[in-house]
Amino acid sequence: MKIFLASVCMVMAALTVSAFGQEGSIVVRVPFNFVLGDKTLSAGEYGFWSNKENVFVQDQHGHRIAILLANHVTGHSKSKIGRVVFDCYEAQCFLSQVWSPLQDDGRQVLRSKLQTKVAAKKPATYMALVANR
Secondary structure, eight states: HHHHHHHHHHHOOOEEETTTTTTTTTEEEOOSEEETEEEEESSEEEEEEEESEEEEOOOTTTTTTEEEEEEOOOOSSSOSEEEEEEETTTEEEEEEEOOTOOOOOOEEEEOOOOHHHHHHHOOOEEEEEEOOO
16 A cells, blocks of 8 residues: 555656646646546546636546536645646545646635545545646
8 A cells, every 4th residue: 555655656747738628727647546526537637627616627538527516725826837636545536626827726626425434534645746847
């Protein structure tokens, strides 16, 4: 388990701005399976963007696969690159935050029932995937 988390922590995802045709969207190559709501997605390339109330996710073919409710979150300074944050509990990771390069603040995805249940039993490790320059 420690090896899994250590290897995932060392991964820097390839991320580019203006992905999938949405202004402020980012593309991230996620190197592990992760959970959106009640479904698990395979490792791969995904597009992320947000508005005031939602986070949107597209697959590598440009198909919208999720719209998730989200809250405003502060704490990071605006940068020219975006980042996506996951909450990981051992080998199970959940999308947590999306930070667009065009917005001053990020969006915190609301926890699903599954994540709330898992989080009550295990401590989280936070995984941020950021751009390579």
